Amino acid sequence: MSWRPIKAVVGREISKLFRQRARLISAMVRPMIWLLVIGSGVGSMLDAQQQEAYLTFLVPGILAMTLLFASLLSALTLVYDKEFGVMRMMMIAPIAHYWIVLSKLIAATLTAMVHAILLLLILLVLQLINIEIVVSLLLPAFLTSVCCAAIGGLIAVWSKSIDNFAVIMNFFIFPVFFLSGALYPVNQLPEFLRYIVIVNPFSYGVDLLKHAVPNVNTDFSVMTDITVLMVFSISAIIVACWRFSRESVHEPLFHSVPKR
């Protein structure tokens, strides 16, 4: 097994990331809107001290959001590639098919980390965080982006076309984000929503990021966060790889089923 094909798949995604600078910039606008608009809006209902605390509370939340969108959307390029034929180029290559999924997820993780680092630099410039916080956020951000890539991989291998993109946004991305404790503390949620947060693997990424920022209340222990993230990510990646290897077998990607 050579690494060259994997490097090629990952390299293709990364070069696209830097080529589409407008997308990279717009990906920075979303968290800033949350931080400045929602943060200030909700903050205006609070007194000055609480307002500052809420902005600090939001930092791990919007970082998690950036990781979620970047990583998941990047993993979903698996579906784009199926639709636009590039997948054929990868599937006919002499590598085991699960490497296609793995390479795409590696690319998704790296893409998310580029987004995260860019956002952290902006937050640093805005003096919302200091350099120690930036450093301590990197590893939690990495584990979270692996988890998000794994979620994206799972969705991607089960999606047939990009038509159901809106479905994916409404049924996966938004619930995963809103029901994660990214915007509000979990312990204040109604009981049934709290259960959803507990089964949402992304919540543990958000929580781990919160651990890295001082004076932010967390819901789970660091150990729990890391264990859940790792167990979920590994299992999800295995399932995605298995399903993808099976896909070429049972469902042709090439519209070749004779219609009778």
Next chain:
Amino acid sequence: MASNLAIQTQGLTKQYGQALAVNKLDLEIETGQFYGLLGPNGAGKSTTIHMLTTMTAATSGEAWIAGQQVSADPVAIRRTVGLVFQDSALDRTMSIDENLQFAAAMYNLSPSEADKRIDELLSVFGLQEKRKQKLVALSGGQRRAVDIARGVLHKPKVLFLDEPTIGLDLPNRRAIWRFVEQLRRDEGMTVFLTTHYLEEAAACDHVDFIQQGQLQHGGKPDELIQQLASHILEVNTPNPENVIEQLTPIFGIPIREDEDLSFKISADDVDFHQLQQTLGDSISSMQWRKPNLNDIYLWTFCSPEQGQVA
């Protein structure tokens, strides 16, 4: 299995639910051959290619490519074969060079090897000048050429071409065939072709037909044409029933498409002028010509009894 076979299948079958896409296919294709698999849409041509190139698994039966069992080591098979898909397998947003460099890396060619090979292939296709251009800026024929170049980057032993000229105009189709011929000559590849354009398959060493997943053994195009008939008589008439009644005892049952009748003529001593006089005013036009591969196809797939085109 015999070592001089590039492709061999035994009872190769693919079923999608209840639908039988390919039924118990037995094939033997010798190394270096130019083989054509012909058949209507949905006959199972693409499915056959996909099974032979590990893009989909067979439901039952087995296939060997260059002596290697297909199901045993798909990765090794993919190293041995090249496949030009019916639909493009390129990234339109990238340039020719980026696409081919990417494909070459997928085949584990080093950048310098890839560069040399891409240069070589683009010069065959006359596309060196366009190497840095985005794919969207190319014509359909040029894109297809890049697709074929992609399929042969790694010098496969067996090249599968799934409808390589579909949707192209005549000059582009001719150009594509010149490239394929040159690749075959220079690199000694076995070529497995499916096509709708039957005249293109005339260059094949051997053609077979497939319909509803069922293989019908063919042969060398020239010989098949010779065996079919010495001539084909095409008649257009407002009274097909009358003409059928008149001519069937002499020439056998024709293929009928509305007012068009097509008879197989095996005897050499038919007097065309006499025939014209006999039929007289009951026909609008008639044509006497040599058979070609299209006739083989029609007579294989259109049962004269039904007189319907498949």
